[in-house]
Amino acid sequence: RKEVEQDPGPFNVPEGATVAFNCTYSNSASQSFFWYRQDCRKEPKLLMSVYSSGNEDGRFTAQLNRASQYISLLIRDSKLSDSATYLCVVRSAGGGNKLTFGTGTQLKVEL
Amino acid sequence: EAGVVQSPRYKIIEKKQPVAFWCNPISGHNTLYWYRQNLGQGPELLIRYENEEAVDDSQLPKDRFSAERLKGVDSTLKIQPAELGDSAVYLCASSSRHTRSGANVLTFGAGSRLTVL
Numbered sequence: 001r002k003e004v005e006q007d008p009g010p011f012n013v014p015e016g017a018t019v020a021f022n023c024t025y026s027n028s029a030s031q032s033f034f035w036y037r038q039d040c041r042k043e044p045k046l047l048m049s050v051y052s053s054g055n056e057d058g059r060f061t062a063q064l065n066r067a068s069q070y071i072s073l074l075i076r077d078s079k080l081s082d083s084a085t086y087l088c089v090v091r092s093a094g095g096g097n098k099l100t101f102g103t104g105t106q107l108k109v110e111l
Numbered sequence: 112e113a114g115v116v117q118s119p120r121y122k123i124i125e126k127k128q129p130v131a132f133w134c135n136p137i138s139g140h141n142t143l144y145w146y147r148q149n150l151g152q153g154p155e156l157l158i159r160y161e162n163e164e165a166v167d168d169s170q171l172p173k174d175r176f177s178a179e180r181l182k183g184v185d186s187t188l189k190i191q192p193a194e195l196g197d198s199a200v201y202l203c204a205s206s207s208r209h210t211r212s213g214a215n216v217l218t219f220g221a222g223s224r225l226t227v228l
Contacts, residue, residue, distance in 0.1 A: 004153075036217075043219035044154065044217075045219070087154075097206060098167055099156075099217060101155070102153050103152050
């Protein structure tokens, strides 16, 4: 089983729609969680961290469920510019600064 | 502030040839990472440095890959000899500590895209 698993998609949604992605992780002792965004042929960039209590940044909401070992990303009112690949990232327990990436979920927002 | 700088951006070589990639991290970032990303996949860690020390190189194919970060600043990643399966984007990243979570947040360079023919 992979350390971090994501549905690769693509998720094709109309502009204005709400879309949610999940990511599961295998190590129950994992400590920190992030969502990165990667545009086509570009480098990944931090979108947001994921906190235990859940957190929101504008149209984006991230949540963590430690019991079920998954994190989620909700995008409301999707924009064309949200089209990208969203990478789930987990910091391993006891691994110092080791960050493990999922394969990414591709989102395509259409007119 | 300058970001993470990588060179070359693109490299095309024939198999069995050597290739080297260079990375200059963000000033003051002690942790430097080399990742490899294949098409349709997430980045996979090759090696992580804390200052000049390689603290995690378990995923580095040591028979053909080598890396160094001599003065704890810039770094090079070398492949010798290259194989067809090495075609990928090689991403360098450096990190600072996230103020709230205490975890490290990565800033990536633009990557070096390698094609092995």
